Amino acid sequence: MNRPKQARNPDRLQYLTSAVDLQGCPEDTVPEVAFVGRSNAGKSTLINGIAGARIAQTSSTPGKTTMLNFYSSKHYRLVDMPGYGFSARSGDQQASWKDMIEPYLATRGNLVGLVIIMDIRRDWTKDEQDLVDWFGPRDLPMGIVLTKADKLSKTEIAERAEAMKADTGCDDVLVTSSLKKTGFEDVEEFIFHTFIKVGET
Numbered sequence: 001m002n003r004p005k006q007a008r009n010p011d012r013l014q015y016l017t018s019a020v021d022l023q024g025c026p027e028d029t030v031p032e033v034a035f036v037g038r039s040n041a042g043k044s045t046l047i048n049g050i051a052g053a054r055i056a057q058t059s060s061t062p063g064k065t066t067m068l069n070f071y072s073s074k075h076y077r078l079v080d081m082p083g084y085g086f087s088a089r090s091g092d093q094q095a096s097w098k099d100m101i102e103p104y105l106a107t108r109g110n111l112v113g114l115v116i117i118m119d120i121r122r123d124w125t126k127d128e129q130d131l132v133d134w135f136g137p138r139d140l141p142m143g144i145v146l147t148k149a150d151k152l153s154k155t156e157i158a159e160r161a162e163a164m165k166a167d168t169g170c171d172d173v174l175v176t177s178s179l180k181k182t183g184f185e186d187v188e189e190f191i192f193h194t195f196i197k198v199g200e201t
Contacts, residue, residue, distance in 0.1 A: 013051035016072040022103050025068065028110040031076045033195050036101075036131065037117030039083030042147035046117060046176060047071055047080060049184035056080060068100055076112075076196045079104070084127060105135055113141045113195035115187075120146035120160050120175065124167040132168075141194055143172040145187055150179040 019025045035043050044056035055071060069080040081101055105111070114135055116128060132142065144164060149157050157175055164173045174190055176183030 012053070013047065013055065013071050013073045013078065015055045016070040016077065018067040018069045019100075020067050021100060022107070025104070025108070026070055026077075028108065030072070030110060031112045031196050032070075032079050032108065032110050033076060033113045033115060033191055034079045034081060034105065034111060035115050035117055036081050037083060038119070038122070038127075041083065041117040041119050041122075042178065043080050043083070043117045045178045046145060046147060046184070046187070047078060049176065049178055049181065050078070050188050052184075068104060075192065078191075079111075084131075106138070111138075111140065113143070113191075115143050115145055115191070117145050117147060118164075119148050120157065121148065121151060124164060128168075141172075142170060143174065143190055143194060144168065144170055145183075146173065146175045147178070149175045149177040149183070 017024075017026055035047070037043050044058045047056040048054050048058070051071070056069065066082055068082075071078045071080065081104075105114070116131070118124075118128070135142070146161060146164065152160065161173050161175055165171055172190065172194065174183060174186050176187060
């Protein structure tokens with residue numbers, strides 16, 4: 001596999017490194033925001049949209065992300081995690097996913113927030129709620145990003161966003177479209193002002 005490309009602007013998001021466990025993670029001196037979601041939710045595409053460059057590898061085959069992938073900007077890192085809900089993974093891969101995700105989310109000291117990435121056409125399920133309930137004791141802020149908004153009309157987008165707020169109790173629901181290249185700046189602003197700026201004060 002080719003190494004992800006670096007962003008053109010050094011102040012923008014860039015690929016940093018990948019890890020298979022906590023020991024392989026970079027030093028915990030920079031705030032980190034975890035991106036979690038189903039394997040086909042569009043996490044890598046969202047990261048590329050925020051970066052303005054193809055720094056994360058995308059694939060038409062779900063489940064290609066098998067490591068913790070770190071992307072660094074001037075103020076923080078994004079951590080792209082292996083997707084959940086992909087039943088075609090082998091038992092060994094599922095165990096490896098759990099071994100990476102749970103220790104990171106439970107113990108990473110510089111983790112400042114969680115962003116759940118979802119296809120706007122999908123409903124909130126027990127998988128997402130279990131994740132939120134498990135993560136809850138850390139008492140860190142959370143947001144939801146709905147991707148692939150170009151698949152719906154404007155009215156449907158508004159309805160889906162409001163339904164997600166009602167189903168989750170989370171008011172921070174953002175919408176993006178990689179096809180129309182919309183919503184990426186909103187996500188970047190949300191990350192900085194909700195997770196990073198608060199931590200600096």
